[in-house]
């Protein structure tokens with residue numbers, strides 16, 4: 454249920470470079486056409502050499518950011534590869550990676566780890582994760598190995614997330630819960646956030662995770678009520694997500710609940726206000742609002758780049774409503 458909101462700049466340039474190289478080398482015209490079609494570019498774009506993102510809004514200056522790379526970053530990256538762990542931070546090219554992984558004397562070192570593979574059983578229109586009806590089976594050793602690796606890594610805060618696994622009876626809830634309990638056994642001080650799927654509304658699955666020893670239960674509503682069907686897989690919806698968040702709080706009141714909303718998908722201010730009110734009424738503690746970024750041409754277009762001032766406005770609204778924590782900004786990620 455994670456949300457890889459790739460920053461378009463570098464990712465898209467790479468897509469274009471790959472296609473350009475293919476066009477100049479061995480692939481046949483038909484193959485090229487297929488490549489082009491699959492990426493959503495048309496042949497005329499290639500002939501004219503104009504591969505700019507015509508239909509897209511121009512990236513505003515506040516989103517043109519370089520990913521900071523520090524000493525700690527490289528060290529952690531190498532460790533990750535040795536441990537064979539995959540992070541959303543890297544997959545999504547998150548611009549905050551240097552800051553998050555850096556930690557330091559006073560700051561908290563954090564990362565987001567993906568469980569249950571890289572293939573999702575759903576197909577949300579904003580998400581570029583691979584999809585399949587029957588992804589490969591779960592690795593039964595993953596909860597143990599992941600916990601061991603994270604504990605060795607020395608993080609202060611970890612976010613465990615996953616794709617949706619509607620092919621598994623409990624949606625992978627047991628797998629999630631085992632990872633948390635193994636991790637807490639090894640390092641009781643580490644703070645653990647689980648960003649979970651909706652488990653098709655299966656509250657027993659939600660409960661399993663809420664009672665696993667985690668500190669923050671996160672589940673994203675992703676967008677306002679009226680855009681759910683347009684943005685998310687049809688199996689997801691606002692009420693189902695609210696019930697997940699409400700149930701986690703009910704069975705474990707000391708756990709913080711958290712959700713995220715992407716802005717820039719065409720939602721109105723009134724719809725955002727209504728969503729925040731419903732989340733508050735459902736007992737959600739923490740709220741994040743960030744800019745939606747289109748991962749590829751096949752995904753939903755960005756309707757608007759919301760200004761930093763407008764994000765600041767929503768942060769104030771969240772604070773005034775009484776959320777324990779509201780983070781709202783163009784580069785605020787949902788994980």
Ligand code: SF4
Nearest residue numbers: 454455573577580617
């Ligand atoms: S449920 Fe949707 S957002 Fe989550 S990983 Fe699957 S396709 Fe992406």
